[in-house]
Amino acid sequence: MSIVKSTESASRRDGGVTALARGLAILQCFDRPGAQFTVSELARLVGLSQPTTWRLCSTLIDKGFLVKVPGSSALRVGAPALTLGYAAAQGQDLRALVRPYMEQLTTRVGTTVALSLYSGNEMLSIDQTMGSFVVPGQPVGWRASPASSSAGLAVLAVLPDEDRARALQAIAERDPASWPRRQERIERAAAHFAQHGYIVLTDMFDGQYAAASVPLVEGGTVPRYWGLSCSGLSTTWTVNALRPVGEELVRIRTLLQPAAAVIGALG
Template structure:
């Protein structure tokens, strides 16, 4: 650290950290392919005044991370930002990208965190970080009905309507006796996701364990794949109230992973 840096007041150092955080928040607004946003649109998304937003955008423009569109009325992501993003995910898959965030969540909450992939009407466990509780009989490679696991229920909340209808019919046909209970659980999951951005079940597997989960969608179009990111613990410890912060953290992790997940197939091509 230089002398000038060491003599900065805490307020000045905090100002620099705040500006960096705000600049990164602005870049995160461009979270879909071809996004073009005006300064006023960015200001609304990040919750800052237009003058402050413009000053931050101006710096990002100077560095090439944002560029003006041909008409000059909006901004889009510049080559340096795209280069960083594509370089970071080139050759990687979703489990590799998700693993560090799963580890952080497990260390923070002591829950077991799992990433599972939809396969037809089933969910397949692909990655797992072990917390203070191990879900019995559910190692990596474990399969279950989409309606029987928190990750699978999370996937069902975002399936296109026609596809979800076909999946539900198949699940009902496979086990008619269990269908009424599963139907109620699926409806509850859809309602929770629409209301909160995550699902929360304190009574999975006959009340043995509790879990919160969010969906992730890899790619776009007909070839996209659906994943469930779930975090679980013993029901005796993890009540619905205790799990709510876990669900909110899963929403935050999803917001970080989803933009990369959307472009993974193209980045690997």
């Protein structure tokens, strides 16, 4: 009998964690200004049945985190959710926002994770979390062409067309002899990003190092473009080995990008 009670207790605990995760997944659907969804639409987005989604939404409505749109069957985020989001973003900068996720990734994969900012047609290293392996010669403050760093290639993949054209022109003019090779690398990275949501670079420093990266776009009057990357020896970090790292970077980007998009406007 004690075993049955223990199992039932564990089931309730697991059920509570599952319900919380599902409720948070519903709230994450409202990740853009003015977003509103019906329960049916939310059920499709989170992959749950409509009755289950309605029960979760009912709880969120009861707690004020969702509210009904007047004259509609749709829902939108309520004041408590907005208050939490504003409190989290107010006074933060993107570096502080990203840092805990960098530390978590370093703990998981054991190598250095770097955050870089696109500035003056270069990638400027802003922050690092040090793992068991560090790519030499790339400390905080290090600058590199966006065509020669994984973070830069990730940024180039999401720059607006006009900004991207100017960046490519600057890269070509800086070293015309290397431009055909760099152009091919940029195009290959953009295609990989379009398909997988992250980029890989396997020929850093004459093929010694490899990396996976994702871009982050900081909002505001003038958007700023960042690259989050994880790198290591190419003998260990093959394209296949980097796949789970890239997928983890995509997961982190999915979590951070909505906040990054508004953090500059609130600063």
